[in-house]
Amino acid sequence: xxxxxxxxxxxxxxxxxxxxxxxxxxxxxxxxxxxxxxxxxxxxxxxxxxxxxxxxxxxxxxxxxxxxxxxxxxxxxxxxxxxxxxxxxxxxxxxxxxxxxxxxxxxxxxxxxxxxxxxxxxxxxxxxxxxxxxxxxxxxxxxxxxxxxxxxxxxxxxxxxxxxxxxxxxxxxxxxxxxxxxxxxxxxxxxxxxxxxxxxxxxxxxxxxxxxxxxxxxxxxxxxxxxxxxxxxxxxxxxxxxxxxxxxxxxxxxxxxxxxxxxxxxxxxxxxxxxxxxxxxxxxxxxxxxxxxxxxxxxxxxxxxxxxxxxxxxxxxxxxxxxxxxxxxxxxxxxxxxxxxxxxxxxxxxxxxxxxxxxxxxxxxxxxxxxxxxxxxxxxxxxxxxxxxxxxxxxxxxxxxxxxxxxxxxxxxxxxxxxxxxxxxxxxxxxxxxxxxxxxxxxxxxxxxxxxxxx
Numbered sequence: 423x424x425x426x427x428x429x430x431x432x433x434x435x436x437x438x439x440x441x442x443x444x445x446x447x448x449x450x451x452x453x454x455x456x457x458x459x460x461x462x463x464x465x466x467x468x469x470x471x472x473x474x475x476x477x478x479x480x481x482x483x484x485x486x487x488x489x490x491x492x493x494x495x496x497x498x499x500x501x502x503x504x505x506x507x508x509x510x511x512x513x514x515x516x517x518x519x520x521x522x523x524x525x526x527x528x529x530x531x532x533x534x535x536x537x538x539x540x541x542x543x544x545x546x547x548x549x550x551x552x553x554x555x556x557x558x559x560x561x562x563x564x565x566x567x568x569x570x571x572x573x574x575x576x577x578x579x580x581x582x583x584x585x586x587x588x589x590x591x592x593x594x595x596x597x598x599x600x601x602x603x604x605x606x607x608x609x610x611x612x613x614x615x616x617x618x619x620x621x622x623x624x625x626x627x628x629x630x631x632x633x634x635x636x637x638x639x640x641x642x643x644x645x646x647x648x649x650x651x652x653x654x655x656x657x658x659x660x661x662x663x664x665x666x667x668x669x670x671x672x673x674x675x676x677x678x679x680x681x682x683x684x685x686x687x688x689x690x691x692x693x694x695x696x697x698x699x700x701x702x703x704x705x706x707x708x709x710x711x712x713x714x715x716x717x718x719x720x721x722x723x724x725x726x727x728x729x730x731x732x733x734x735x736x737x738x739x740x741x742x743x744x745x746x747x748x749x750x751x752x753x754x755x756x757x758x759x760x761x762x763x764x765x766x767x768x769x770x771x772x773x774x775x776x777x778x779x780x781x782x783x784x785x786x787x788x789x790x791x792x793x794x795x796x797x798x799x800x801x802x803x804x805x806x807x808x809x810x811x812x813x814x815x816x817x818x819x820x821x822x823x824x825x826x827x828x829x830x831x832x833x834x835x836x837x838x839x840x841x842x843x844x845x846x847x848x849x850x851x852x853x854x855x856x857x858x859x860x861x862x863x864x865x866x867x868x869x870x871x872x873x874x875x876x877x
Contacts (some may be wrong), residue, residue, distance in 0.1 A: 423448055423449045423493055423494060423495055423496045423507075423521075423523070423524040423615075423807070424442070424445030424446075424448035424449055424493060424494045424524060424614075424615040424616070424619075425491070425492070425493050425522045425523065425524050425581055425582075425583045425602075425613075425614070426438055426441045426442055426445060426489045426491065426492045426493070426583070426612070426613070426614050426615070426619055427489075427490070427492075427522075427583040427585065427590045427592060427610075427612065427613040427614075427639075428441075428488075428489060428491075428590075428607070428610065428612050428842045429488075429489045429589075429590045429610050429611045429612075429639040429640070429821075430488055430489065430608075430609055430610025430611060430639070430641075431488055431489075431607050431608055431609075431612075432488050433488075433612035433689050434457055434485075434487055434488050434489055434490040435455050435457050435465075435482050435483070435486075435487070435490055436482055436483075436607075437486035437607070437612075437623050437669075437768070438457075438490050438491070438492040439455065439477060439482045439492075440471065440622050440623060441492070441619040441622060441623045442455070442473055442492050442493075442494055442619070443473055443474075443621075443622065444616075444618050444619040444621070444622050444667070445494055445614070445615055445616060445618070445619055446473060446494055447665070447667055448494055448496060448524075448615060448616075448665060449494035449495045449496040449497070450471075450472055450494070450495075450497065451470065451471075451495045451496065451497040451502075451507075452468065452469060452470045452471065452474055452494070452495035452504070452506075452507035452593070453468065453469070453472075453473050453474070453492065453493060453494040453495060453507065453834050454466065454467060454468025454469070454476075454492060454493060454507050454508060454509055454522075455467060455468070455482070455485055455490055455491070455492040455509070456485070456490060456491055456492070456509040456511065456520040456522075456585065457485045457486060457487035457489065457490035458487045458489055458490070458585065458586075458587040458588070459486040459487040460487065460488070462517075462587040462588075463486070464511060464520070464587075465484065465485040465486055465517055466485070466509065466511060466817070467481045467482075467484070467485060467489065467674070468504070468508070468509070469504070469507070470507065473494070483740070488610070488846065489585060489588075489589075489590060490585065491509050491520060491522050491583045491584075491585045491590070492509065492522065493507075493508040493509060493522035493523075493524075495507050495508065496807070496809070497809070501547045501548065505545065505546045506546050506547050506548055507546075508522040508523065508548060508550055509521060509522040509550070509585070510522075510546060510548060510550050510551060510554070512551075512554040512558065514557070514558050516565060517586055517587060517697045518586070518618060519554070519557075519584055519585060519586045520584070520585045521550035521551075521553055521554055521582060521583070521584050521585075521604075522550060522578065522582070522583050523548065523549045523550045523553070523576060523580060523581065523582045523583075524581045524615055525549070525579045525580035525581060525595065525599065525600040525806055525807040526549065526578055526579060526580065526805065526806050526807040527549050527552065527576050527577065527578040527580060528577050528578040528806070528864055528865070528866055528867050529576065529577045529578065529867040530552060531622045531867070532579075532867055533552050533556070533575065533576070534552060536591060537552070537556070538575060539553050540559065542559075543593040547583075549576075549580060550582065552560055552576075553572050553573075553576070553582055553584075556571070556572035556575055556576075557572050558567060558570075560572070565586070565589075565591075566591070566636065566638065566647055568663075568796065569584065569591060569593065569636060569649070569741055570636070570647065570649040573593055573636070573649050573650070574649060574650060576595075576869065577597075577865060578593050578805070578806055578863050578864060579593060579597060579599025579600045579658060579806030579807060579854070579864075580593075580595045580599075580600055580806075580807075581593065581594050581595070581601070581602040581615065581631075582593075583613055583689075585798070588640060588641070589638060589639065589640040590611075590613065590637070590638070590639040590640070591637070591638055591639075592631055592636070592637040592638045592783070593631075593634055593635070593649075594631045594632065594633055594634070594635055595633065595634075596633050596634035596649075596652055596653045596654070596835070597633060597653070597654045597656045597854070597863045597864060598632075598633030598634075598652040598653065598654060598655045598656055598657055598673065598851075599656055599657065599658050599781065599806050599854055599863065600615075600668075600806070601615055601616060601630070601657065601658075601661055601666070601672045601673070602614070602615060602630065602631040603615075603616070603617050603620075603627065603628075603629065603630045603631060603672075604627075604628045604629055604630070604631055604637060604644070604673075605617070605620045605623075605625035605626055605627050605628055606625060606626045606628050607623060607624060607625040607626070607857055610639075610646065611628075612625040613631070613637065613639070614673070616666055616667060616670040616672070617669075617670050617671050617672075618666075618667040618669045619629075620874070621669070621776070623732075627671070630672070630673055630674070632646075632648075632653070633653040633655060633834055634648055634649055634650035634651070634652070634653035635647070635648055635649070635653075636648075636649055637655045648840075650796045653672065654852075655851050655852055655865060656851075656852055656853065656854040656863040657672060657673050657847075657851040657854065658806060658807075658808070658853065658854050658855050659679075659797070659843060659853035659854055659855050659857075659858070660797075660804070660808050660857070660869055661853075662675070662677055662680045662681070662846070662847065662853060663681070663684070663705075663768050663769055663796065663797045663843075664705050664769055665705075665808075667688070668681065668708055670852075671796060673850055673851045674850035674851070674852060675847050675848055675850035677708075678708045679803050679848075679850075680811060680846050680847055681705075681706075681708035681709045681712070681768070681796065681797070681846075682708045682709065682712035682715075683712060683717075683846040683848070684694065684709050684712065684796040684797070684838055684842065684843065684846040685708065685709035685710060685711060685712025685713040685714075685716070685766060685796055685834065686712040686713070686715065686716040687712075687793055687838060687842040687845070687846060688709065688712070688713055688795075688796050688836070688838045688842070689712075689713045689716040689717045689768070689794075690716065691836070691838060691839055691842060692794050692836025692837070692838075693717065694717075694764045694791065694792040694794065694834060694836070695762070696719055696761075696762040696763055696764040696790065696792055697719070697720075697761040697762045697763070698719065698720050698721070698724065698757070698761050698763055698764070699713050699714040699717070699719050699720065699721045699722065699724040699761050699763075699764045699766060700721075700722055700723070700724035700725055700758070700763050700764070700765050700766070700783075701721075701725075701766045701767075702725060702751070702765065702766065702767040702768070703725060703726070703727035703751070705768045706766050706767045706768045706796065709766050709768060709796035710766035713764065713766050713794060713796075717764075719764060722754075722757050722758075723757065724754050724757045724758045724761075724763060724783070725751050725752070725753055725754065725779070725782075725783075726752050726753075726754060726817075727750060727751055728752070730748055751779065751782065752782075753782050753783055753785075753786035753788075754786075755786045755787060758783055758787060758788045759786060759787030759788070760787055760789060761771075761787075761788055761789065762788075762789055762790040762792070763783060763788050763790065763791050763792065764792050764794055765779065765780070765783065765791055765792065765793050765794065765832075766794050766795075766796060767779075767793065767795055768795070768796050768797060769792075769795060769796075769797045769800060770795055770799075770800065770817050770818070770826070770830070771800055771815075771816065771817070772815050772816065772817055773817030773826070773829055773830050774831040776793060776817075776832075777829065777830045777831055780793065780830055780831045780832050781831060784831075788831040790833045791831075791832050791833055792832065792833050792834045792835075792836075793827075793830060793832040793834070793835045793836070794835075794836050794837075795836065795837045796822060796838050797834070797838055797843060797858065798816055798837050798838060798839060798840050798843055798855065798858035799818040799826070799837050799839065799858065800819075800857050800858060801813075801816065801819050801858065801859075801860065802816075802819070802856060802857050802858070802859075802860045803816070803857065804856065804857045805856070805862065805864075805866060806854070806856075806864075808857065817829060817830070823835060823837075826827070826848050835846060840855050840858055840859055843855060843858070
């Protein structure tokens with residue numbers, strides 16, 4: 423998912439709408455915007471689909487106010503439906519508020535069980551509702567104190583934006599797994615999952631929200647509260663590898679520069695004898711450029727992406743992903759025919775997409791297809807928001823490298839090492855590589871874990 427917040431800027435909803443378009447790559451199943459006007463009246467509109475399918479009849483102009491929050495929804499089979507499209511509104515004796523989130527809690531079941539035992543009734547499956555009920559549960563009249571208490575009961579990779587009638591709170595998990603950054607816009611401020619949203623909004627990047635930090639935006643400007651002293655910088659490696667846009671800077675590292683460096687290192691570790699280098703559009707193109715530059719093999723546009731088809735990896739159902747591959751990509755026959763190809767992709771999750779792309783290239787006349795992956799073998803499931811499903815569905819969870827090569831039909835297969843994945847960030851971050859190495863930065867809760875010990 424992607425989250426966005428605007429404070430202190432006229433017609434906040436319009437800016438949110440355009441900014442969310444630059445975050446559309448983070449979620450295509452739904453989206454929404456919520457605002458407060460100067461009288462404290464709340465407004466919200468949300469729907470399923472892409473933003474231009476949701477906001478079709480002037481709804482944006484009806485969302486009044488100079489502060490607001492918005493989100494785009496990542497496809498997740500366990501959290502489908504309009505009820506789970508954010509932002510979500512809540513009522514409280516201290517005032518109404520709205521919440522939107524990105525990421526995933528690893529102790530959501532424990533929190534939900536805990537709250538239900540105390541009389542809470544849930545309307546959605548969102549982490550935002552869990553946060554809201556933890557805030558409402560506290561007897562403290564100090565809002566920031568309630569938020570601090572709630573966040574310290576949560577474990578995982580997440581960001582939250584919380585909006586009251588006169589204030590925005592932006593929160594980032596203490597491990598720094600999910601990205602969040604702060605920008606300046608006129609006399610106001612913007613908070614976004616990625617800095618790429620700032621350009622279209624006319625905002626200027628200020629800094630990243632720090633792990634374990636709550637940034638408060640109100641009439642007093644920007645204030646910071648550190649809710650956890652146990653903070654780390656373990657940005658999700660898949661943000662750099664796949665999710666984020668190449669024009670975003672995350673924790674001091676440009677995404678395009680990261681991917682290009684990963685491509686250079688990929689050639690050093692996994693060279694191939696070939697005629698051309700072809701990248702899988704769009705997130706693999708930077709790595710393919712780096713591979714081509716380092717190897718001296720010409721880079722060619724051997725695959726064309728159909729402009730109006732979304733990202734197949736974030737489709738919620740496997741059958742939709744498989745059908746989406748042919749809808750999404752076409753080989754350039756005159757470029758690939760008779761050629762030995764190095765096919766550079768950012769990652770392999772289930773392997774079905776890679777198999778179909780290799781077949782497409784062979785059908786178009788490629789004589790050899792050598793697949794090179796600009797990340798390590800994905801052997802473990804993600805618990806922080808990347809929908810990698812069960813270990814059995816992962817191509818490499820139970821296969822050797824040779825078995826994986828055979829499964830996708832490639833002439834050869836090579837992966838970037840975890841060491842080079844880390845080094846490609848130029849020392850700006852120590853990315854979380856749990857899905858590659860099985861080394862998770864957080865405790866992973868099981869069904870028997872008791873939450874009351876964490877209060």
